[in-house]
Amino acid sequence: MKKMMKRALVLVLATVAWGGVQAQSKVERELADLRAWMQRRSAQADSTIRREWPTVKQEYKELTYGLNRDAEELSESSRKEYNTMKQRFGEWEERHEAESVSLDGEELERWERQLTGTTNISRLKPARMFDTYTQLLEKTRAQRREWSLRDWEYAEFVFGELNSRKAEVLDQLTNSDKIRIAALQVEFASLKKGREARDAYEHMRESN
Incomplete structure (x- = not known):
């Protein structure tokens, strides 16, 4: 024993x-x-x-x-x-x-409301994260061709705020939401790179 x-x-x-x-x-x-x-x-x-x-x-x-x-x-x-x-x-x-403080406060709030439906991104509930990313991407897909470079600065800043909030509540998200949000993050980056590629091509044509 x-x-x-x-x-x-x-x-x-x-x-x-x-x-x-x-x-x-x-x-x-x-x-x-x-x-x-x-x-x-x-x-x-x-x-x-x-x-x-x-x-x-x-x-x-x-x-x-x-x-x-x-x-x-x-x-x-x-x-x-x-x-x-x-x-x-x-x-x-x-x-x-x-370098980001040059963004106008009132204009930034307008972009936050337009892209995410709220000006309190830092308080978004975990359950709302995927829907908020979805809304931001829907707006981006629909309007990106009309955006100036300055518009993209605002959109990227709002996207960054949303990413920061997502990082804060990461452990409270479902695995499904983590995967779906990651796909939307990749898509946003691709849309931005597409704009950069288009600008580079137009600049090259103008130079020639």
């Missing part, structure tokens, strides 16, 4: 220890993913970061969601590295957010 209890205790301790190793490995992997992302983004030109800032901000929030929750499980050196990366991103954010 004593031997059985001893074996059971050893098994329990081993299970707990293995769970700790798995948790540690998971958070370290998340740090490695963030490190690779930071390196990739750092290699890009400032103009690219500025143009893709809403997406960059969303990617960062999603990559750091688990790290912020489980930061105490990182080793001391990893925590220092993570803090350094957060500081670096904060510098990016300060620089690129400052």
Whole structure:
């Protein structure tokens, strides 16, 4: 009986220890993913970061969601590295957010209302996220050919606000909504790139 209890205790301790190793490995992997992302983004030109800032901000929030929750499980050196990366991103954010303040407040509210039906995107309920993305994409598909570059700046800013809210409530979304929203995010990026390609082609024709 004593031997059985001893074996059971050893098994329990081993299970707990293995769970700790798995948790540690998971958070370290998340740090490695963030490190690779930071390196990739750092290699890009400032103009690219500025143009893709809403997406960059969303990617960062999603990559750091688990790290912020489980930061105490990182080793001391990893925590220092993570803090350094957060500081670096904060510098990016300060620089690129400052470039967005030129948007007119009243006009931005009009775009928020037009594209999402609300001016309180930061308070959207998780259950409304997919419908709100759907509305934004429907408006974009219908009106994008009439949008100027300035219009696209407003649309991208609103899209970035929606992405930020999605990152905040990510764990409250259903798997189905996560997949469908991801598809809509890809579509928006494709529509924007289509506009950029068209502008580049027209500029080339004018130059010739």
